[in-house]
Amino acid sequence: MTARSGPIIALFPEASFGAALNCVGIAQVLRERGARPVFICHPGFTGLFADYGFAEHHLSLPGKEARPDTWQDFVRRHLPHFNLSPLEQLDTYVAPTWEAIVDTAIDAEPGLNALLARLKPDAVVLDNVIMFPTLATSGIPWVRVVSCAETELPDANVPPYLSGLAAEDAGRADFERRYLAAVAPAHERFNRFRASVGLPALPSSEFLEPSPWLNLLLTPDIVKRHRTRPLDPRKFIYLEGCVRSEGPFEPPEFPDGKGPLVYLGFGSLGAGDVALIERMISVFATFPARFIVNVGGFRDAYRAVPDNVYLDSWFPQPSVVAQCNLFIHHGGNNSFCEALYFGVPSLVVPYCWDGHDNAQRAVEAGVGLRLDRAKWTERELVSAMSTLLGDASMRRRLKENSATMSANPGTVRAADAVLALVGR
Amino acid sequence: MQTVPKRPRSNHLDLAQRILDAVRQGGFRLGDRLPEQQVATLCNVSRTPVRAALHLLSEQGVVVWEKATGFTLAVDPAATLGAAAELPSADEDRLADSILRDRAARRLDGTVTAAGLSRRYRKEKRTVLKSLKILEAENWLEKAPGQSWLFRPAQEGPEAIAESYDYRLLLEPASLLEPGFRADETQSSALRLGMEAQLASPESAFDIREFQRLDLAFHGMVARGAANRFVGQSLADHLRLRRLPGMLHGVNVFRLKQSTREHLAILDQIEAGQFEAAADLMRLHLRLSRSQRPQAASRGAPVLPAAAERRGR
Numbered sequence: 001m002t003a004r005s006g007p008i009i010a011l012f013p014e015a016s017f018g019a020a021l022n023c024v025g026i027a028q029v030l031r032e033r034g035a036r037p038v039f040i041c042h043p044g045f046t047g048l049f050a051d052y053g054f055a056e057h058h059l060s061l062p063g064k065e066a067r068p069d070t071w072q073d074f075v076r077r078h079l080p081h082f083n084l085s086p087l088e089q090l091d092t093y094v095a096p097t098w099e100a101i102v103d104t105a106i107d108a109e110p111g112l113n114a115l116l117a118r119l120k121p122d123a124v125v126l127d128n129v130i131m132f133p134t135l136a137t138s139g140i141p142w143v144r145v146v147s148c149a150e151t152e153l154p155d156a157n158v159p160p161y162l163s164g165l166a167a168e169d170a171g172r173a174d175f176e177r178r179y180l181a182a183v184a185p186a187h188e189r190f191n192r193f194r195a196s197v198g199l200p201a202l203p204s205s206e207f208l209e210p211s212p213w214l215n216l217l218l219t220p221d222i223v224k225r226h227r228t229r230p231l232d233p234r235k236f237i238y239l240e241g242c243v244r245s246e247g248p249f250e251p252p253e254f255p256d257g258k259g260p261l262v263y264l265g266f267g268s269l270g271a272g273d274v275a276l277i278e279r280m281i282s283v284f285a286t287f288p289a290r291f292i293v294n295v296g297g298f299r300d301a302y303r304a305v306p307d308n309v310y311l312d313s314w315f316p317q318p319s320v321v322a323q324c325n326l327f328i329h330h331g332g333n334n335s336f337c338e339a340l341y342f343g344v345p346s347l348v349v350p351y352c353w354d355g356h357d358n359a360q361r362a363v364e365a366g367v368g369l370r371l372d373r374a375k376w377t378e379r380e381l382v383s384a385m386s387t388l389l390g391d392a393s394m395r396r397r398l399k400e401n402s403a404t405m406s407a408n409p410g411t412v413r414a415a416d417a418v419l420a421l422v423g424r
Numbered sequence: 425m426q427t428v429p430k431r432p433r434s435n436h437l438d439l440a441q442r443i444l445d446a447v448r449q450g451g452f453r454l455g456d457r458l459p460e461q462q463v464a465t466l467c468n469v470s471r472t473p474v475r476a477a478l479h480l481l482s483e484q485g486v487v488v489w490e491k492a493t494g495f496t497l498a499v500d501p502a503a504t505l506g507a508a509a510e511l512p513s514a515d516e517d518r519l520a521d522s523i524l525r526d527r528a529a530r531r532l533d534g535t536v537t538a539a540g541l542s543r544r545y546r547k548e549k550r551t552v553l554k555s556l557k558i559l560e561a562e563n564w565l566e567k568a569p570g571q572s573w574l575f576r577p578a579q580e581g582p583e584a585i586a587e588s589y590d591y592r593l594l595l596e597p598a599s600l601l602e603p604g605f606r607a608d609e610t611q612s613s614a615l616r617l618g619m620e621a622q623l624a625s626p627e628s629a630f631d632i633r634e635f636q637r638l639d640l641a642f643h644g645m646v647a648r649g650a651a652n653r654f655v656g657q658s659l660a661d662h663l664r665l666r667r668l669p670g671m672l673h674g675v676n677v678f679r680l681k682q683s684t685r686e687h688l689a690i691l692d693q694i695e696a697g698q699f700e701a702a703a704d705l706m707r708l709h710l711r712l713s714r715s716q717r718p719q720a721a722s723r724g725a726p727v728l729p730a731a732a733e734r735r736g737r
Contacts, residue, residue: 051679052676053678053682245627245628247627247628247630247676247677248629248632250633255531297582304530304531305529307531
């Protein structure tokens with residue numbers, strides 16, 4: 001098969017780094033297989049996919065040009081909410097977020113319709129949490145990527161989505177009731193929109209139906225839950241993570257650096273919480289390790305950085321995690337999967353969304369610990385890091401699991417499944 | 425462990441690197457004699473700095489000197505690319521490197537004092553002052569009133585980097601277009617070899633430090649080739665700021681390879697004397713490099729004004 005004759009696979013990730021980079025991993029293998037992967041992307045992501053050598057096609061979102069300070073405003077507005085419990089976040093963060101996501105789906109409709117007509121893809125890989133009706137009615141085979149935690153697909157044995165609860169938690173029913181109430185306005189609005197374009201309504205907790213063709217879950221076996229109603233293996237494939245390949249990373253020189261290497265990355269959202277990261281750095285200064293800290297676009301906010309800390313605005317994260325002894329993250333599913341893929345323990349400091357679910361699962365599955373974002377003390381942070389760095393048994397189990405995951409990478413499984421779908 | 429990319433400590437160090445490039449390009453082999461005049465001609469400089477640079481290489485074991493024969497190659501030049509970057513430096517040079525490294529890592533504030541640096545690095549004040557003088561001579565910082573030294577604006581943060589590209593978009597094509605532009609042919613050939621070797625390496629083994637060295641050398645060559653001395657000097661001064669440690673941490677390897685191919689295409693046009701085409705390709709190269717990583721967005725991306733107004737929120 002030559003590149004010229006390969007099928008066109010349009011990858012359509014939501015406007016988040018996790019989904020975007022997850023799709024980059026799949027697209028890299030599709031390209032190796034001779035397919036022609038192209039990206040349908042949010043205008044704010046201009047250049048990200050081109051940097052990896054992929055064609056970008058921007059969704060037209062009239063009137064949606066973000067101001068330079070939009071993101072900072074958003075972070076500033078929501079930072080206090082991230083200190084709340086998952087239950088308290090339902091009204092303050094989850095409900096407005098679903099409203100915004102519904103807006104995106106409605107606003108993208110005309111532009112997406114035009115793009116699909118122009119690109120004529122053989123299949124679309126949708127890595128999002130909401131359906132785009134024009135895709136459902138286009139007749140083009142589409143693949144759903146569940147790049148959130150497994151909780152995105154409900155089951156009696158799976159805790160409620162975004163709850164951070166254990167499956168059997170006594171508060172489960174209350175959380176579910178309040179979740180449905182909080183998201184009802186957005187859900188009803190979305191269902192009205194679906195009806196207007198001839199699509200059936202979705203059940204009350206769902207914004208995205210399973211694909212009738214193919215569904216891909218990132219969930220690695222080591223944290224997978226045993227469902228009361230197992231997913232149909234003909235339509236649902238577990239990827240065991242989906243880690244893109246990045247260029248090599250050489251740890252920077254530390255003035256007095258010795259000891260294990262720890263990476264802190266709270267994702268694009270968490271990087272805005274300068275006060276939290278500064279407080280953590282002050283603890284790192286006293287801990288016998290070297291710390292690499294991802295501070296996103298807020299590098300200028302830091303000064304007097306300790307000698308055993310190195311911070312920067314971006315890192316080739318998989319290549320960094322591969323060399324680390326501990327990964328402190330926000331529970332974003334990509335970060336969690338990368339830690340598992342490379343056999344590195346996680347210290348999860350969840351902010352929101354499925355970060356809560358992954359924090360809970362990390363503890364349950366014995367692959368990490370959770371630290372309360374709002375209430376942690378210096379002693380707790382030091383204790384958690386010491387425990388995770390010193391737990392030889394956990395490390396051994398993680399390394400064995402890493403060998404299994406890397407023997408059959410999720411990116412390859414995903415690309416092969418997509419190509420099988422389009423008959424190549 | 426990554427070592428910190430070195431500043432241009434002296435012309436001799438740069439020249440030592442150029443000598444290595446030139447002898448490799450010239451097909452010299454282990455044991456070959458390196459007459460000073462021949463090397464000076466190859467590098468387009470006089471014999472005096474060549475002698476000093478050869479002595480630096482001699483200290484590194486790359487060449488040996490004997491009274492009867494002069495300098496001869498002590499190693500296979502093909503295997504010693506970059507060896508000059510490992511040359512030992514004086515105490516004040518090493519301290520200057522550490523100061524730059526720690527400023528880049530935001531361990532040092534924008535204003536420092538010799539006394540403060542002396543305490544931090546446990547060095548005598550006179551050594552610190554020598555290091556500060558070195559950095560001042562290279563435009564990294566300047567003396568402020570009183571006892572303070574002030575770091576000059578560096579290429580940190582998206583806005584400063586964008587402004588730097590805008591500046592280079594003005595001057596680098598202009599350097600190529602000015603009648604009389606002249607590229608160093610020996611260096612051009614050595615750069616081509618290095619870039620082709622980089623393109624041949626898989627992404628997983630891509631040497632980012634080597635890319636940085638070649639990138640700086642390539643754009644430095646364009647600056648030095650300028651017929652207008654003020655354009656050349658301004659560019660050279662500005663390009664030096666790109667040597668700050670960590671400048672390339674956030675750059676994707678795919679883009680670095682793409683950038684290398686763009687360098688080669690520009691070299692093709694320069695060598696063919698097609699300077700207008702070279703300038704056009706340079707503009708394109710700089711514009712593509714200027715392209716910023718996206719502004720962050722995330723699940724629950726900001727509710728933008730139009731949507732909020734439509735729903736009356």
